[in-house]
Amino acid sequence: MHYFDWTATTNISESALRVYNDISLNYYGNPSSIHPLGLKARQRLDEERSHIASLLGVKAGNLYFTSGGTESDAIVLSSLLNYQSPGTVITTAIEHSAVLEFKNILTKAGWNFRALKCPGGYLSPEALKEALTPDVRMVCIMSVNNVTGTVLDLKSLVKVVRDFEKQNGRSIHVHTDAVQALGKIPFDPVKLDVDSFAGSSHKFFGPRGVGLLYNRNRSLLSLSRGGGQEKGMRPGTENLPAICAMGQALEDVISSRDKDYETVLSYRKMIEEASLKAGYSLLSPSSESGLDFSPYIINISVKPLPSEVFLRIMADKGFCLSAGSACSTNSRGKAESVLEAMQIRSQDRMSSIRVSICAKNTAEEVELLCRALIETSGEY
Helix, strand or coil: EECCEEECCCCCCCHHHHHHHHHHHHHHCCCCCCCCCHHHHHHHHHHHHHHHHHHCCCCHEEEECCCCCHHHHHHHHHHHHCCCCEEEEECCCCCCCCHHHHHHHHHCCCEEEEEECCCCCCHHHHHHHHHCCCEEEECCCECCCCCCECCCCCHHHHHHHHHHHHHCCCEEEEEEECCCCCCCCCCCHHCCCEEEEEHHHHCCCCCCCCCCECCCCCCCCCCCCCCCCHCCCCCCCCHHHHHHHHHHHHHHHHHHHHHHHHHHHHHHHHHHHHHHHCCCEEEECCCCCCCCCCCCCEEEECCCCHHHHHHHHHHHHCCECECCCCCCCCCHHHHHHHHHHHCCHHHHHHEEECCCCEEEEEEHHHHHHHHHHHHHHCCC
């Protein structure tokens, strides 16, 4: 099988797996224990926190380890339930379900949950400025959309929020889901001036079930309770082998990021050309559009075939593709709602497929995929 669903998950790299095995065998003490093996594990945990913080350019004290991007998002959003006086939280309608699924929870608690439309996959600073009101407590804007690969202008959007803060005299927490950004595109949380971001190890060749949360807002309180690990932000015994393997994987992808980006961009251009030749429509920005996008993700409308039918055909030909986010039991439905928020036509939404690329793919594989895309269009 030829794998083109890297946005859903990656395989663990050999270097990350070696680290995982080494830590599992040699650092098996509980980092919260005060005996020598526990202290040894605690020291290694502290070292890895500093290591990952240095890779991301943040303070180690602002970095917390979680089970993944979904939990990291949840910690931030659920913290709003600590407020005695609910206000407004602003996000985009193209967010991952890890953010959008909090609408029901927060509205039941009295919050106003506003999900802004994003024509073409982008949110303009003007639209965000217009949406801001004095009762806004939090703004959540993803870094890279997981369905179409659009890259939102976080720097400009955060500036709008900070300018509003000065006028309103009340702080607003700005959070970004950076799951599809880490290790793929330049991402500097300090320069972006975000208060928190979420990341997930298995998106960049680390193990599954581990992720990270950056948070510099000392007033943010987690609803989780337990033994006090991660300074109470995420209680529970730390998964030291997975954390260290995540650090190795992140180091690897950051060191090869620029080279990998160019490789993937060349593959994306090949897929774009083949898709247009086959008569399909690009739902993601084209590489010639001048818009900011991640080359790792391309969304295509293969109408008149429905997404599920096309995916089965391609699977029979040996290709793993998707219709949307693999984190949802109704991935097509979630992808369609994102595309609707981007103001994509209904017939294109029902026929959308996502091809996600990686530098581990070979040029030969991409050529085979392009050939299959063209052949399939001629069969129906």
